[in-house]
Amino acid sequence: MAEREIKDLLYAQVARIGKAVASPKRLELIELLAQAEKPVDQLAAEAAISVKLASAHLKELRQARLVETRREGKRVFYRLADRSVADFWVSIRSLAEAHLLELKNALARMSEDAAQLTPIDRSQMLELARRGEIVVLDVRPKLEFSAGHLPYALSMPLAEVRKRLAELPHDKPIVAYCRGPFCVMAKEAVTLLNREGYRATRIEDGVAEWRAQGLPVEEVL
Amino acid sequence: MAEREIKDLLYAQVARIGKAVASPKRLELIELLAQAEKPVDQLAAEAAISVKLASAHLKELRQARLVETRREGKRVFYRLADRSVADFWVSIRSLAEAHLLELKNALARMSEDAAQLTPIDRSQMLELARRGEIVVLDVRPKLEFSAGHLPYALSMPLAEVRKRLAELPHDKPIVAYCRGPFCVMAKEAVTLLNREGYRATRIEDGVAEWRAQGLPVEEVL
DNA sequence: ATTATATTCTATCAATCTTTAGATCGTTTT
DNA sequence: AAAACGATCTAAAGATTGATAGAATATAAT
Numbered sequence A, B: 001m002a003e004r005e006i007k008d009l010l011y012a013q014v015a016r017i018g019k020a021v022a023s024p025k026r027l028e029l030i031e032l033l034a035q036a037e038k039p040v041d042q043l044a045a046e047a048a049i050s051v052k053l054a055s056a057h058l059k060e061l062r063q064a065r066l067v068e069t070r071r072e073g074k075r076v077f078y079r080l081a082d083r084s085v086a087d088f089w090v091s092i093r094s095l096a097e098a099h100l101l102e103l104k105n106a107l108a109r110m111s112e113d114a115a116q117l118t119p120i121d122r123s124q125m126l127e128l129a130r131r132g133e134i135v136v137l138d139v140r141p142k143l144e145f146s147a148g149h150l151p152y153a154l155s156m157p158l159a160e161v162r163k164r165l166a167e168l169p170h171d172k173p174i175v176a177y178c179r180g181p182f183c184v185m186a187k188e189a190v191t192l193l194n195r196e197g198y199r200a201t202r203i204e205d206g207v208a209e210w211r212a213q214g215l216p217v218e219e220v221l
Numbered sequence C: 001a002t003t004a005t006a007t008t009c010t011a012t013c014a015a016t017c018t019t020t021a022g023a024t025c026g027t028t029t030t
Numbered sequence D: 001a002a003a004a005c006g007a008t009c010t011a012a013a014g015a016t017t018g019a020t021a022g023a024a025t026a027t028a029a030t
Helices: A003-020 A024-035 A040-047 A051-063 A083-099 A101-110 A122-130 A142-147 A185-195 A207-212 B003-020 B024-035 B040-047 B051-063 B083-099 B101-110 B122-130 B142-147 B185-195 B207-212
Strands: A067-072 A075-080 A135-138 A174-177 A200-202 B067-072 B075-080 B135-138 B174-177 B200-202
Touching: A003 A051, A003 B003, A003 B024, A003 B083, A003 B101, A024 A040, A024 A051, A024 A075, A024 A083, A024 A207, A024 B003, A040 A051, A040 A075, A051 A067, A051 A075, A075 A083, A083 A101, A083 A207, A083 B003, A083 B083, A101 B003, A122 A135, A174 A185, A185 A200, B003 B051, B024 B040, B024 B051, B024 B075, B024 B083, B024 B207, B040 B051, B040 B075, B051 B067, B051 B075, B075 B083, B083 B101, B083 B207, B122 B135, B174 B185, B185 B200
Parallel strands: A135 A174, A174 A200, B135 B174, B174 B200
Antiparallel strands: A067 A075, B067 B075
16 A cells, blocks of 8 residues: 555544544533533433434444443443543643634633632642632532542532522632533522622633543542 | 523534544644644645645634744745644544554554564653664654754654765664654654664654653754 | 334435635746 | 746535434333
8 A cells, every 4th residue: 555545544534533523512512421421312402402413423423432332221321432532622622712712702701700710720729628628519410420520529510509508608718610611500600609698719620621630530430 | 692502602613623623634734734834835745735725724724723824935834823733633643543443553554563663761762862872863854853853863854864874873773753653754764774784763753742742852943 | 012212324405525727816036 | 017936716516514304223111
């Protein structure tokens, strides 16, 4: 085989990964799967697409070996092939944030209330959490928390925050997080908490971002 | 604007990066630009495509803000927008290598002579080079060497190796490298050198891979 | 077995992308 | 100013992809 043909083959293979992440919906599915494994119907609902379309996109991701499946009774659960896929999601999103002005603007529009954002140092935050001087609040669905969460984090899904206010201290800073920079759950939780008299801020990191930084994540294996 | 609309916008922006790297030729252009800035005609020749097509692909890369241009007389030089694009190239290639069996096979077919490949530790190699116990040979074109190269490396473009054999010692191991795992120049140089009685091996790293590992690179700024 | 549920496969249309060719634009040289 | 050259733009053909609907498949419950 000629050198040129082999080269074409090599780049074509890498482009398969590129094609897999060239669709907004597939990226959203990857981010959702970075939180925890999920069945098709749930992925479809969370990404706001039909089950059929979700299935088609997941098939592409599977052909690119980015996701794997597991059947449990009637349901088929999808999960990322391994940690490097989540790392890749973080890296392509970061690259996009760095290079696409429109993305920065859209992100800024989403979190106009910049004061909510904690620019805190990650390791310092970890230390404060360890000493119990702040409360780290995971507002994602319980199952995603179970699949892995920041150290010392307390699980309180967004929908439950209002009813479970009593569990939160008024005298300590509360730092909320959710799925990552594109997720609005932490933002909503913080808005609610501050209205109720708590000292709440949020960080943009999700578990994938946290882990991609080489920081520890609590998970049941 | 509704939450769903903003989300769609965010993922669409990231997908623009995905689309930019969803084409084999664009990936090849990125790899070429990771070596050094280059004019359109040269990129077209090295990627074995027409100037028109190269121009069209480069336009897409520019719209995704992955590359920038500079005019010098009649020529337009393209360069990567910044180092993170080269890092991204390394990361998507690694992901592809890890997940696509066909890619592994194609790569294996390319370097059937596994004995040529040095599985050496990078820092150890750096130390040996510093002490002058090995010769690190950069077989890429001179201009790419000038734009940045491994520490202590000697520039000897593949086409010149045969004539410049006298410059190389017979009693020291020679470690050749070129543009990265997809590049065949180092492989060819090693084959030639071993036939001439030298102790030559190669590493798959190029400058981008080296730098992505956080290792130092010599460059004129 | 039959039915219900979850998922995937197949077919289709519209939209998008790749590639090529011809025309155009900008810069340098004569 | 004209010619030469490099690069880009525009237009068009063919190929590929995204999204939707209907048919088919696999498992669980009846």
